[in-house]
Structure formats: structure tokens, C-alpha cells
Amino acid sequence: MIEHTTLEPDRAFLVGIQDPGENPGQAKAHLEELIRLTETMGAQAVANLTAKISDPNPKLILGTGKADEIIQAAEEAEADILIIDSDLSPSQQRNWERLSGLPVLDRQLVILEIFAQRAQTKEARLQVDLARYEYALPRLTRAWTHLGRQRGGTRGTRGEGEKQIEADRRIIEARIAKIKQDLQQVQKQRATLRKGRESVPVPTAALVGYTNAGKSSLLKTLTQAEILVEDKLFATLDPTTRRFELGDGLAMLLTDTVGFIRKLPHGLVDAFRSTLEETTRADLLIHLADASNPEVIPHLTTTETVLQEIGATAPRLLVFNKIDAAPEATLTALQSAYPEAVCISAITGQGLDLLAQELKDFLRGRFQRFCVLLPFAREDLVALAHRSGVVEEKKYQESGIHLQGTIPERLVSHFEPYKISQDVI
Numbered sequence: 001m002i003e004h005t006t007l008e009p010d011r012a013f014l015v016g017i018q019d020p021g022e023n024p025g026q027a028k029a030h031l032e033e034l035i036r037l038t039e040t041m042g043a044q045a046v047a048n049l050t051a052k053i054s055d056p057n058p059k060l061i062l063g064t065g066k067a068d069e070i071i072q073a074a075e076e077a078e079a080d081i082l083i084i085d086s087d088l089s090p091s092q093q094r095n096w097e098r099l100s101g102l103p104v105l106d107r108q109l110v111i112l113e114i115f116a117q118r119a120q121t122k123e124a125r126l127q128v129d130l131a132r133y134e135y136a137l138p139r140l141t142r143a144w145t146h147l148g149r150q151r152g153g154t155r156g157t158r159g160e161g162e163k164q165i166e167a168d169r170r171i172i173e174a175r176i177a178k179i180k181q182d183l184q185q186v187q188k189q190r191a192t193l194r195k196g197r198e199s200v201p202v203p204t205a206a207l208v209g210y211t212n213a214g215k216s217s218l219l220k221t222l223t224q225a226e227i228l229v230e231d232k233l234f235a236t237l238d239p240t241t242r243r244f245e246l247g248d249g250l251a252m253l254l255t256d257t258v259g260f261i262r263k264l265p266h267g268l269v270d271a272f273r274s275t276l277e278e279t280t281r282a283d284l285l286i287h288l289a290d291a292s293n294p295e296v297i298p299h300l301t302t303t304e305t306v307l308q309e310i311g312a313t314a315p316r317l318l319v320f321n322k323i324d325a326a327p328e329a330t331l332t333a334l335q336s337a338y339p340e341a342v343c344i345s346a347i348t349g350q351g352l353d354l355l356a357q358e359l360k361d362f363l364r365g366r367f368q369r370f371c372v373l374l375p376f377a378r379e380d381l382v383a384l385a386h387r388s389g390v391v392e393e394k395k396y397q398e399s400g401i402h403l404q405g406t407i408p409e410r411l412v413s414h415f416e417p418y419k420i421s422q423d424v425i
């Protein structure tokens with residue numbers, strides 16, 4: 001069996017990628033994220049370089065001049081591995097390896113490696129194995145090239161190598177089939193567990209958000225649970241559910257979930273679909289975002305995109321965390337862009353009373369119907385209604401945007417000036 005990903009604390013040379021349409025600030029933030037991913041994986045990020053994609057070369061994704069520069073810099077840094085912040089096709093990855101003489105990891109492989117190291121339960125291990133085998137399958141040729149090189153790789157062994165690839169492919173396909181079977185079994189057990197829980201009518205909320213937003217910290221603070229909190233990416237891979245007593249006889253089940261990240265490998269989204277099912281079945285999604293991270297807005301978008309991909313449609317409660325560490329100006333800007341959000345700190349406890357109040361309001365069904373005619377300039381209110389309420393009707397008319405649905409009581413004031421029928425607000 002080919003295991004290409006056994007990683008010692010390697011010296012990694014990182015290649016950040018500035019995609020078309022991205023500014024240098026974004027590229028820098030993405031590079032910082034890649035550094036954190038590399039360190040979470042257990043390698044050392046010794047040097048880096050950011051390349052702009054302007055005239056993409058399909059063989060390497062970058063131009064050959066840039067590639068040479070990268071390889072030379074990696075040599076100077078005495079790097080053992082090269083990490084490229086992009087998804088490489090099997091042949092691109094092979095080309096980079098040939099050119100550099102180093103193992104080359106793309107973003108997907110780094111994330112897969114972290115998941116593999118962190119998976120604890122049987123289900124998470126099966127899911128990660130599935131994603132890894134699916135990643136390896138189209139890359140078998142490359143793996144053989146390595147073996148071939150190790151064995152002396154003469155042309156004479158070519159036929160043998162082809163046979164070897166075929167054999168390996170069959171082994172991997174058989175494993176994939178077996179894992180899928182095992183996963184079905186585990187998922188059945190989970191469904192039984194869930195049924196047991198559903199017979200107790202306790203509403204559920206799932207804590208979702210970008211990795212490192214503080215989801216586990218919040219669950220820990222709210223329920224005094226023993227939960228792993230780490231300043232690493234993907235500390236949590238398995239959903240943990242705890243009961244949260246809100247007072248006044250109200251309670252809800254809170255589920256901590258795996259964090260999201262931009263460009264999450266598709267194999268992982270698919271593999272984790274069942275774990276994330278907890279999210280799609282929740283009555284409420286508490287979307288937690290790290291207000292102290294300069295990339296907080298793109299993080300919100302990434303999380304929303306993944307939620308849509310897995311079909312999570314429950315109402316959202318947006319919560320900005322780490323306000324103790326966020327600059328005042330950022331907080332003001334976030335609050336004005338997202339007036340529905342609750343601002344908290346899971347560490348200092350600031351805002352947790354407000355959060356509890358919001359949850360109680362949600363449980364008590366404090367929603368109101370609205371029917372408004374918005375000026376075209378108030379698309380922000382359309383977005384707000386979509387994020388926090390249920391939009392039943394939206395029509396672009398000559399006189400403005402006609403919008404109708406339900407919204408949490410506390411947000412009604414934003415729509416008040418535009419109401420069109422007296423009795424609905």
C-alpha cells in the first residue's frame with residue numbers, strides 16, 4: 001500500500017497564491033493561514049514566497065520563470081517539502097515534484113493530513129480515510145514513479161510498474177468500498193441515537209463557523225463541559241452535544257461541529273456530510289465568527305457557502321466572538337454591517353447574557369410577520385431578512401423591493417419605516 005503522507009517535522013517552503021482579483025492584503029492573510037495549517041500539520045514553515053497567477057500555465061499553474069525562482073528559494077532555505085496553496089491536479093503535482101525533486105503538497109493534502117492526525121472516533125477515521133483514498137486514486141502513477149525511482153526505476157521495469165499500479169488501484173478501490181459500507185453501519189447507529197434524542201422534545205442548536213472561531217470554547221463556557229480547545233485549526237472533528245440550561249425552565253441541546261475553511265477539499269465535505277447532518281437537522285444555527293481576525297468577512301462567506309452546500313437551511317443567529325481581542329473600529333463596522341449579530345467573548349464572558357436572551361427569544365418563538373416596500377438602496381435589509389428570518393415573498397417593483405415574511409421581534413424596528421400594511425408589523 002502506498003502511504004505518501006508520513007510527515008516528520010519537515011522544513012516546509014510555502015508558496016502563497018494570489019488569485020486574479022485578490023489584493024496583496026488578502027494574499028498575505030491567506031499565506032498566514034497556510035502557515036498555521038502547516039504548523040498544525042506538524043511541519044515547520046521555514047520560508048515562503050507569494051506568486052501572482054496572471055498567465056496560468058496549465059502544467060504548473062504558475063509560469064516557468066516563477067517556478068524556477070520558487071525552487072531556487074526552496075533550495076536556499078534547505079526545505080524538505082514544498083507546499084502550494086492551491087488545488088493541484090495529479091499531473092501538476094507530478095510536474096512540480098519532478099522539477100523540484102521534493103515532495104509537493106497542495107492545500108487539499110495538507111488539510112487531509114491534519115484531519116488524519118486529528119480524527120478520533122471510528123466515524124471520523126473512516127471519513128478521513130475515504131477522503132484520502134479518493135485523493136490517492138488518480139495519483140497512483142505518481143506514487144509509482146516514487147517507488148520506481150527508489151527501485152532504480154529503469155525503463156525495463158515499466159511493464160511491472162503498470163501491473164503494480166493496477167494492483168494498487170484494485171486494493172484502494174476495494175478499501176473505498178469497504179469504508180463506505182462501514183460508514184453506512186456507523187451512520188445507522190447514529191440515526192438510532194438521534195431518534196432516541198428526538199423523542200425528548202428539546203430544541204437543538206448547532207455551533208458552526210470558520211475553524212478557530214471559538215465554537216468549542218463557547219460550548220465549554222456555556223455548559224462547563226470538558227471539551228478540547230486549542231489554538232490550532234481543526235481542533236474539533238467530531239460533533240459533541242451538550243445540554244444548555246437557559247433558566248426559566250428553558251433548555252436546548254448545543255452541538256459543536258467541525259470548523260470550515262476556505263477551499264475545503266470536496267472529498268472532505270462529502271465524507272463529513274453525515275457528521276454535518278447534525279447541522280442540517282438543527283432547529284437553529286449559531287454562526288460564530290472571530291471578530292479579531294482581519295479576514296472575518298470572507299470567513300462568514302465561506303461558512304455560508306459550505307452551509308448551503310450541505311443543505312443547512314435552519315434560521316441563523318450570527319455571533320461575533322473574541323470581542324475582547326478585536327479592535328474597537330472593527331467591532332463598530334461589524335455591528336453596523338450586521339445589526340442582528342450578538343457580540344460576545346467566550347473567554348471573558350462578555351455578552352453571554354445577551355446571547356442567552358436571544359436563545360430564549362428564539363425558543364419562545366419571538367418572531368413577527370412583516371410586509372414592507374424597501375427603497376432599492378436598502379438591499380442590506382433584504383440581506384438581513386434572508387439571514388435572520390424567513391422571506392416568503394420578494395418582488396422587484398418599479399417603486400421598490402416588496403418583501404414579506406417573518407423576522408425576530410428585536411429586528412422589527414429596522415423594517416418599521418418601510419411597512420406597507422398597518423396590521424402586520
Ligand SMILES: Nc1nc2c(ncn2[C@@H]2O[C@H](COP(=O)(O)OP(=O)(O)OP(=O)(O)O)[C@@H](O)[C@H]2O)c(=O)[nH]1
Nearest residue numbers: 212213214215216217230231234235236259346347
Ligand atoms: N481572545 C479570545 N480568544 C478566544 C475566545 N474564544 C476562543 N478563543 C481562543 O481561540 C482559539 C480557538 O478556540 P476553539 O474553541 O478551539 O475554536 P473552534 O472554533 O472550536 O476551532 P475548531 O475546532 O478548530 O474549528 C483558542 O486558542 C481559544 O482560547 C475569545 O472570546 N477571546
Ligand SMILES: [Mg+2]
Nearest residue numbers: 215216235236
Ligand atoms: Mg472546536
